[in-house]
Amino acid sequence: xxxxxxxxxxxxxxxxxxxxxxxxxxxxxxxxxxxxxxxxxxxxxxxxxxxxxxxxxxxxxxxxxxxxxxxxxxxxxxxxxxxxxxxxxxxxxxxxxxxxxxxxxxxxxxxxxxxxxxxxxxxxxxxxxxxxxxxxxxxxxxxxxxxxxxxxxxxxxxxxxxxxxxxxxxxxxxxxxxxxxxxxxxxxxxxxxxxxxxxxxxxxxxxxxxxxxxxxxxxxxxxxxxxxxxxxxxxxxxxxxxxxxxxxxxxxxxxxxxxxxxxxxxxxxxxxxxxxxxxxxxxxxxxxxxxxxxxxxxxxxxxxxxxxxxxxxxxxxxxxxxxxxxxxxxxxxxxxxxxxxxxxxxxxxxxxxxxxxxxxxxxxxxxxxxxxxxxxxxxxxxxxxxxxxxxxxxxxxxxxxxxxxxxxxxxxxxxxxxxxxxxxxxxxxxxxxxxxxxxxxxxxxxxxxxxxxxxxxxxxxxxxxxxxxxxxxxxxxxxxxxxxxxxxxxxxxxxxxxxxxxxxxxxxxxxxxxxxxxxxxxxxxxxxxxxxxxxxxxxxxxxxxxxxxxxxxxxxxxxxxxxxxxxxxxxxxxxxxxxxxxxxxxxxxxxxxxxxxxxxxxxxxxxxxxxxxxxxxxxxxxxxxxxxxxxxxxxxxxxxxxxxxxxxxxxxxxxxxxxxxxxxxxxxxxxxxxxxxxxxxxxxxxxxxxxxxxxxxxxxxxxxxxxxxxxxxxxxxxxxxxxxxxxxxxxxxxxxxxxxxxxxxxxxxxxxxxxxxxxxxxxxxxxxxxxxxxxxxxxxxxxxxxxxxxxxxxxxxxxxxxxxx
Amino acid sequence: xxxxxxxxxxxxxxxxxxxxxxxxxxxxxxxxxxxxxxxxxxxxxxxxxxxxxxxxx
Numbered sequence: 001x002x003x004x005x006x007x008x009x010x011x012x013x014x015x016x017x018x019x020x021x022x023x024x025x026x027x028x029x030x031x032x033x034x035x036x037x038x039x040x041x042x043x044x045x046x047x048x049x050x051x052x053x054x055x056x057x058x059x060x061x062x063x064x065x066x067x068x069x070x071x072x073x074x075x076x077x078x079x080x081x082x083x084x085x086x087x088x089x090x091x092x093x094x095x096x097x098x099x100x101x102x103x104x105x106x107x108x109x110x111x112x113x114x115x116x117x118x119x120x121x122x123x124x125x126x127x128x129x130x131x132x133x134x135x136x137x138x139x140x141x142x143x144x145x146x147x148x149x150x151x152x153x154x155x156x157x158x159x160x161x162x163x164x165x166x167x168x169x170x171x172x173x174x175x176x177x178x179x180x181x182x183x184x185x186x187x188x189x190x191x192x193x194x195x196x197x198x199x200x201x202x203x204x205x206x207x208x209x210x211x212x213x214x215x216x217x218x219x220x221x222x223x224x225x226x227x228x229x230x231x232x233x234x235x236x237x238x239x240x241x242x243x244x245x246x247x248x249x250x251x252x253x254x255x256x257x258x259x260x261x262x263x264x265x266x267x268x269x270x271x272x273x274x275x276x277x278x279x280x281x282x283x284x285x286x287x288x289x290x291x292x293x294x295x296x297x298x299x300x301x302x303x304x305x306x307x308x309x310x311x312x313x314x315x316x317x318x319x320x321x322x323x324x325x326x327x328x329x330x331x332x333x334x335x336x337x338x339x340x341x342x343x344x345x346x347x348x349x350x351x352x353x354x355x356x357x358x359x360x361x362x363x364x365x366x367x368x369x370x371x372x373x374x375x376x377x378x379x380x381x382x383x384x385x386x387x388x389x390x391x392x393x394x395x396x397x398x399x400x401x402x403x404x405x406x407x408x409x410x411x412x413x414x415x416x417x418x419x420x421x422x423x424x425x426x427x428x429x430x431x432x433x434x435x436x437x438x439x440x441x442x443x444x445x446x447x448x449x450x451x452x453x454x455x456x457x458x459x460x461x462x463x464x465x466x467x468x469x470x471x472x473x474x475x476x477x478x479x480x481x482x483x484x485x486x487x488x489x490x491x492x493x494x495x496x497x498x499x500x501x502x503x504x505x506x507x508x509x510x511x512x513x514x515x516x517x518x519x520x521x522x523x524x525x526x527x528x529x530x531x532x533x534x535x536x537x538x539x540x541x542x543x544x545x546x547x548x549x550x551x552x553x554x555x556x557x558x559x560x561x562x563x564x565x566x567x568x569x570x571x572x573x574x575x576x577x578x579x580x581x582x583x584x585x586x587x588x589x590x591x592x593x594x595x596x597x598x599x600x601x602x603x604x605x606x607x608x609x610x611x612x613x614x615x616x617x618x619x620x621x622x623x624x625x626x627x628x629x630x631x632x633x634x635x636x637x638x639x640x641x642x643x644x645x646x647x648x649x650x651x652x653x654x655x656x657x658x659x660x661x662x663x664x665x666x667x668x669x670x671x672x673x674x675x676x677x678x679x680x681x682x683x684x685x686x687x688x689x690x691x692x693x694x695x696x697x698x699x700x701x702x703x704x705x706x707x708x709x710x711x712x713x714x715x716x717x718x719x720x721x722x723x724x725x726x727x728x729x730x731x732x733x734x735x736x737x738x739x740x741x742x743x744x745x746x747x748x749x750x751x752x753x754x755x756x757x758x759x760x761x762x763x764x765x766x767x768x769x770x771x772x773x774x775x776x777x778x779x780x781x782x783x784x785x786x787x788x789x790x791x792x793x794x795x796x797x798x799x800x801x802x803x804x805x
Numbered sequence: 806x807x808x809x810x811x812x813x814x815x816x817x818x819x820x821x822x823x824x825x826x827x828x829x830x831x832x833x834x835x836x837x838x839x840x841x842x843x844x845x846x847x848x849x850x851x852x853x854x855x856x857x858x859x860x861x862x
Contacts, residue, residue, distance in 0.1 A: 046848065096844040103845070119841040162837060169831050177824045181817065201809065208813055 005032045006055045024055055031056040031146040035101070038108055046097040054094050056146030063139035063149070064316040065305040071318045075151040076135070083113055085127040086135065087155055089300040090147040093122040101145055108141045109133055121293060123152060150300045157296075161289070168285070171220045172278045178216035179271040182209045186268040190776050199261070206258040209267040216271045217251045220278060237419030239412075239461050245422065246456020247273065253449040263446055266453045269778045273458045276786055284465035284485060287472040291481035294729075295722045302718045306337040309381065322387050330380045335372065339391040342367050344381040348535055350374040353697040353717040354392070356647025356671075358502045358622035359604055360510065360535045372698050372717065376535045393698055393719065396673055400723045403677060403706035412489055413750060414464045417758075418457070425455050425765075432769050443771065451768035454778045459757030459785035466793040467753050471746040474799040479714075479730030480739050487725045490708050491740055492747035494639035495689030498680065498703075501646035501653055501669075503696035504713050505660065505733070506622040510535045512543030513603055513623050516594045517616030521608050524567040525574055527553040532563060536606065539620050574608040574618075585609045591617055602655035621652075624659060631733040632660055634802070638740060640692075645679060647671055647699050673699040680706045694736055696720055711736060734802050742799035749796040753789045760785035 001010040004021040005028035023029040079085035099117050106112040111132030117124045139149045185205050224240045231238035250266040257263030307329040308317040330336050348360040351373045371391040429448045436444040468485035502508050526544035529537035555565040562575020594617045598605045603619030644667040646653045653669030680703040683691045693707035696716030701723040704710030712724030714731050721727045728735045767773045
């Protein structure tokens with residue numbers, strides 16, 4: 001049976017034998033009703049059945065904060081004639097039919113002027129009339145269609161980038177225009193080389209080419225001159241230095257020949273070179289941009305609102321409008337939006353992302369809570385002490401920024417080559433001039449110039465960007481998003497890899513890991529725990545296969561570290577050792593031994609009794625990910641030194657390290673975020689090899705940004721993912737091994753590209769020294785060498801999915 | 806051959822015209838999103854056809 005809305009299979013328990021329509025979940029049912037209600041059922045015709053299927057998700061959010069003046073100030077912009085517009089990031093957008101449905105919002109709501117969806121980025125631009133409809137209503141109807149909305153935070157940065165992108169595109173267009181038109185004229189000149197041409201027309205064509213090449217050489221290539229000049233002033237080498245040298249020599253010699261009316265011109269080669277290099281840069285930038293965009297969108301998912309309590313009434317308010325001293329409500333399942341002190345309620349918090357501690361932390365009245373933690377069990381009222389930058393997370397994010405700024409840039413292989421490349425070429429040119437001065441003084445300068453032009457490293461300049469952008473594209477298809485091209489070069493040689501524990505090596509969730517003793521109480525306990533929202537209770541419920549008949553469980557009490565109740569008349573008690581002792585449960589000898597065993601394994605023990613006697617012992621812990629062991633083995637075999645750095649208790653960290661076969665001397669526990677940062681900084685300083693940090697939490701973020709390469713794993717905190725150079729959108733640890741392998745292969749491709757382009761340059765240089773280079777030969781050599789590099793880059797099999805899962 | 810004196814400027818003039826059109830289209834943001842428009846134009850055409858069909862009936 002397939003879901004009428006999304007096409008996923010319907011679970012047996014939800015199949016309604018009578019109905020025509022079947023749904024896999026409530027989200028799909030709600031969305032289906034809304035779509036039918038507005039007569040938008042054409043959505044289902046458009047939906048490509050072969051498309052990725054995805055169940056709809058709706059929330060019960062009211063989006064009241066969207067109507068707040070503070071929200072408008074932050075995100076909303078005027079759109080002319082009294083209209084407003086806002087950019088929203090929509091969850092759940094996945095196919096062409098989504099575009100159709102989202103853009104039909106004006107049909108649902110009067111006053112919505114237009115909604116435009118960018119499918120690639122899941123960003124919708126909503127234009128509406130504030131006099132006729134509230135933005136919260138727009139957000140609610142998007143939500144009811146299965147697309148929960150989030151305001152997009154990086155509008156200003158994105159606008160700036162968009163401007164840069166457009167400027168570069170115009171540069172490429174102009175350079176292409178110049179190159180194309182000069183090439184047409186050059187055909188006439190090449191014809192003249194073979195069949196003769198009158199001086200009159202030759203001069204006309206030369207002057208025409210000179211005029212057309214002016215915008216390309218003076219404006220489009222300005223990018224190269226600027227970065228070459230910057231490198232010269234900083235006394236470093238850069239690929240743009242030989243490029244600028246080649247362009248300028250070729251152009252100036254052409255001008256000289258044109259004005260004097262004798263000698264060769266190279267306008268065609270020079271402008272084509274500019275066009276190809278700019279296009280190469282564009283390709284690389286677009287690939288890297290994709291990963292950066294994706295990580296910024298993730299950041300938009302972080303909470304932007306808080307539930308403010310004023311006179312007993314709850315209002316949703318933008319986070320920016322919440323001030324210290326106010327009271328906010330945090331419901332179970334929500335993340336805590338502020339730093340504060342608990343005023344009312346008992347609950348347990350998942351602090352794994354903030355501190356790396358895998359065990360949930362119990363909080364009660366007057367305990368401190370921090371932004372970025374997740375409320376697991378029940379509702380809390382919190383008095384705000386700090387928001388935004390004034391929170392623990394905010395201070396950690398400052399560390400992240402500083403660590404990122406201090407990072408030394410990597411000197412790329414191509415740039416290192418360019419140093420001796422320039423000197424070699426200049427020496428060769430001088431040598432050529434000298435030799436020809438002796439043979440025929442009239443040709444000396446001409447052949448030297450020909451050498452400079454033909455060795456202008458077009459393919460060399462394209463070698464790295466193309467190899468890197470092709471590899472980044474392939475990696476993205478494997479769920480590995482790489483933000484910078486130099487990341488791949490840094491990872492080419494093995495060094496040290498430092499992994500966080502909670503959420504990276506392990507799943508980051510409480511689960512039932514060990515069960516010692518009577519199996520029969522397990523189902524009873526699960527039935528009882530079903531009535532409790534405590535995270536440990538959830539671990540029990542998930543750890544037991546749901547049976548056909550649900551026993552009749554009555555929960556009596558679930559406070560103070562334990563739970564008790566009756567299941568089908570049987571009395572069941574479970575809890576921590578302290579709780580059980582206080583209830584006078586009797587401990588058999590095996591239970592004491594098992595307790596010892598479970599505790600040393602780093603697990604949280606839960607004792608279970610029926611009546612007075614303890615019958616079973618459960619170990620609750622954070623299990624190691626399935627693919628951790630095989631991935632670590634592969635990484636180790638590739639020559640990397642594996643280390644663990646965690647904020648969790650040292651005993652737990654050592655237990656996990658021992659389980660995974662990591663040297664205990666290299667497993668460090670109990671590290672605060674600042675200590676993690678210091679550890680990475682000193683590792684980077686001490687070692688010339690790459691230091692890779694892999695993590696998921698806010699506590700790792702600063703270390704991630706200080707490492708040579710930071711890798712954020714799937715499901716991590718948004719802050720950590722935006723600080724990382726690489727982040728994974730695929731579950732598990734095996735993408736890390738794929739990344740290291742892929743980087744090694746990409747580096748090979750880069751090297752191969754460099755070798756081939758140097759080979760072409762060598763051929764060119766030999767021909768030039770022999771005096772055999774004319775503009776036609778130069779114009780043929782250049783594109784052929786570039787084509788070789790393009791083919792090598794895109795044919796290379798750099799990133800592959802690992803087989804052992 | 807003297808016709809080149811007219812042909813060359815005319816050809817260039819036409820080319821410059823297209824270059825200007827390109828620059829305008831970039832400035833208007835036609836290249837900002839290259840995925841969605843390809844999908845969106847399919848819907849619009851479909852719907853118009855549907856309306857036309859019903860008008861004919």
